[in-house]
Amino acid sequence: MTLAEAPSRPVAPPLKIMRQYELVDRVRSYNPQADEDLLNRAYVYAMQAHGQQKRASGDPFFTHPLAVAAILTDLKLDDATIVAAVLHDTIEDTASTREDIDRLFGADIGALVDGLTKIKKLDLVSKRAKQAENFRKLLLAIADDVRVLLVKLADRLHNMRTLKFMPFNKGERIAEETLDIYAPLAGRMGMHGMREELEDLAFGYLMPDARTAILNRLHAMRERLGPLISTIEAELQARLGEAGLTADVKGREKQAYSIWRKMEQKSLAFEQLSDIFAFRVIVETTADCYRVLGMIHTEWPTVPGRFKDYVSTPKPNDYRSIHTTVVGPGKQRVELQIRTRTMHSVAENGIAAHALYKDGRTLDMDEVASESHAYRWLRRTVAMLAENESPEEFLEHTKLELFHDQVFCFTPKGRLIALPQGATPIDFAYAVHTNLGNTAVGAKVNGLAVPLVSRLKNGDEVEIARAEGQVPPAAWENLVMTGKARASIRRATRNAVRSQYAGLGRQIVVRAFERAGKPFGDDKLKAALPRLARLAVDDVMAAVGRGEMFSGDVVKAVYPDFTDERRAGASPDKADGGWFGLRQAENLQFKVPEGTGPTSTIPIRGLGGSLPVRFAPNGGAVPGDRIIGILAPGEGITIYPIQSPALTAFDEQPERWLDVRWDIDADRKELFPAQIAVQAVNEPGSLAAVATAIGDLGGNIEDIRMTSRSRDFRDLVIDLGVWDLKQLNAILSQLRALSTVSGVERVNG
Structure with missing residues (x-):
């Protein structure tokens, strides 16, 4: 077909019920060993099963499975696939059962029909979670036997050809599903011809005005360029003949949906597209492909960056062809696709072009996979x-x-x-x-x-x-x-985070057993997993690390007679400092110079360590501070300096308090967060003097906020990164010595 003869819209063939003998003749035309009896029995069974059922168009329902079978005979598929197409709606829409199909036509065909029945029930344009699960089921249904997909694609193609008879809301869902799922699947299976028709039909249904506008532009361009296209075709054909090459040269027009999609994705106007028209050169052998390429590149200059060799490196969907663009006759850019007839068959029909039967036997799916x-x-x-x-x-x-x-x-x-x-x-x-x-x-x-x-x-x-x-x-x-x-x-990130929480949880659990005076071991914890409703020890550790499970509950699961005094009795008297007061005393006892602390404390190495750690907002903490850890569900440990007033908010939650200690590598200079409040004189250069003093001592200003207290003074809140408490104190002393600073103090949020 030349470009001038291209139809403006795919047209469904006029309604005609295919007779029994016609179905057999279509299959025998490409498979002389076809099982005529099997085909006849399937035809009669489906016709009787569907009886007087009607389609939305008013046509007998039986015309639909016959039309699907006809599409598949054009793809030259095996007897079982054709029979499955004829029977594909019987289980869903008639009184027939899977057992009936197995008994009458064999388990192979029964499995195909059953797979198609399950797919028909899937809603692939529902809300995302359900759509995702249904799409998963779709791929599972077609993975074991690709013939299920081939029948489903043919079924969808015929339904799209007759979609105008559907109520619009249902037709819209079918068209969206076709454009989102089935057309891309056809393309991924290499079935280019079917993908293009599915896309065009869905595009015309969902966006008829856009499709019409593009077709009108194509028609105008075809009218304008028709003579030039014919000239290029004739000249290419003649030059190839002179070179002794037998080849067919055919013009190709880009489909309306492909044009629209490219315009949308790349924000291009119709006139900016350079690949609307192209030419296919179809030859006999692979060697001829390269001979044609050599002749064309010798005859006409090439357009740089427009050469692709999919013959030596086929696409994953088995597509093979040589693409090149040259400045051809009339100084026009000419895009060419060079391929053999076999390559062309695979490009149009994809996986269906790989014969599903050889030497009178049906290939199993592993053999098909080896070819595709x-x-x-x-x-x-x-x-x-x-x-x-x-x-x-x-x-x-x-x-x-x-x-x-x-x-x-x-x-x-x-x-x-x-x-x-x-x-x-x-x-x-x-x-x-x-x-x-x-x-x-x-x-x-x-x-x-x-x-x-x-x-x-x-x-x-x-x-x-x-x-x-x-x-x-x-x-x-x-x-x-x-x-x-x-x-x-995502999986590696989740595993790393889980590993961090599990590591933190293990330290918390070991410490809890030490405090309880009970021996701990993974074997003991494994025996208690049912009481903790967890499947593995690491699950318990991660739950504790995330704050989803209290460490005392783990001890009690292993030792049911254990009583946690912190949870069993009344809270200490608030007048005596409450839990905060107790924790202060406990912390002062445990926070000794680095390297001499007890094993029951958790080592803190900064934000880059193996534990999920963050520092208190509005103040932070630095090495040298006496510190407390607060376990926040799902967030890990938040580290506070012991003097932080924010800790009073956790007085009634003793299970969240953790004993922690610094474990810093002296050779590794890592910055830790601190916050200071500065009262500066409002005069030129005062802010620069503050910044210089901090920088001279190696501090890093990470953020600064300024408010006006009066016309003479400015309040600065500065977020710093410092190595340790010694450096922070030196910065505070340096700032206090400035004449432009009236006051400075560390913020403890």
Whole structure:
């Protein structure tokens, strides 16, 4: 079909009930060994089962499964798939059961029909959580046997062709589901022709005005460029013939939905698109593809950056073709796709082009997978279900994989890695292996060191530097493009946080047993897990670390006769200082010079340590302070200096108080948060003098807030980073010595 003959809209064939013999003839036209009896029995059974049922259009319902079967015969599928298409609505819409189908047509066909019945019940455009779980079920249903997907796609295609008879609200849901799920799935399975028709039908239903506007622009462009297109076709054909190459040259017009999507995504006007018209050159052999390429590149200048060889490096959906753009006849940019007839069949029909039967026998799905990269992708995707992802994460991952075009990169050993456009070395690392991504610390692209967030291009060779013990930063999740990378980063981050809480919880539990005077061991705790409603020791430790479980309850679960005096008796007299007073005394006893503290205290090493630690807001804490830890549910430990008045808020919550001590490496200069309040004279240079005094002593100003107390004075609240209490006191002394400072004190929030 030439561009001038292209229809303005896909038109459904006129209604005609396919006869029994016609169905058999269609199958035997490509499979002479077809089981005629099986096909006939399925036809008669489905016709009788559906009886007088009608479709929304008023047509006999039986016309629908026959139309689905006809679509699949065009794809030359095996007998079982055709029979499953004829029977696919019997379990759902008639009195037939799975047992009936198994008994009459065999378990293989019964499984196909049952899988299709389950898919029909799934709502893929419902609220996100339910949609995610249903999409998961959809992929599970098609992973074991891709023929379920092929029948479902044909079923959806016929339903889309007749969607105008549906009530709009139901039709809208079907069209959205088609555009979001089924059309991308068809594309990911390499079924380009079916994907384009599904997209066009859904686009026309959901956005008829936009589709009409684009078709009108296409028609006007076709009218204007028609003679030039014919000239280019004829000249290409002639030049190839002169070179002794047998080839078919055909014009190709970009589909309306693809044009609209590109205009939306890239904010382009219709006139700015350069690939609306292109030409396909179809030859006999792979060698001919490269001969055509050589002739064309010799004859006409190429457009830089517009060459892609998907023959030597096929796309993950098995698409193979050479793409190039040249400045051709009439100085026009001409986009060309060069492929063999076999490649063209796979490009249009995808996985359906891989014969499902050979030598009179049906291939099992492992054999199909060995021929189809697309089906292997589907199985790998479904294998992720075993990695305990949430349905929402699984949906996000799969949609990311469905909707992106690919770039192709290589490992140093030459392994090909397909990634979405815009992918980074982080995505590359996770595509090679999850552990490589989790431990990645650097990357080289084509031998040059690059940031891990660099965008990769086709043909890049990527080498990943790694460090054991590395945990991927949570911020990476917003930088990567692949669903696998995002899911792996989330999982690693969750595991790291859980490990921190479990480590903190273990220290709290061990300390609780020491205080109770009871021996502790994991074996003792394992025996008590049912009483704590946890499955593993680490679950208990993480719950304690997160503040979801009190350490005294763990002791009591192991030793039921244990009584925690802090929870059993009345609170100490507030006049004597309450729990705060007791904790002060206890803390003074335990907070001795570094390295000499008891083992029952928890060591604090700063924000970068292995425990989930933060410092008190509005004041902080620095090494040298006597400190108390407060356990906040889900937040870890908050460290307060012992003089902080904020601690009185926790007087009635003794189970949240923790004995902590500093454990600082003297050789590692790490800054800790402190806050000071300065009263400065309001004159030029006073703020500069304060900043200089702090900087001269090595302090770092992290934030500063200024308010006017009077025309003569300004109040400054300064957040500092300092090494320890000695440095902080030196800064306070230096500030007090300034003539522009009338007062300074440390803030203890």
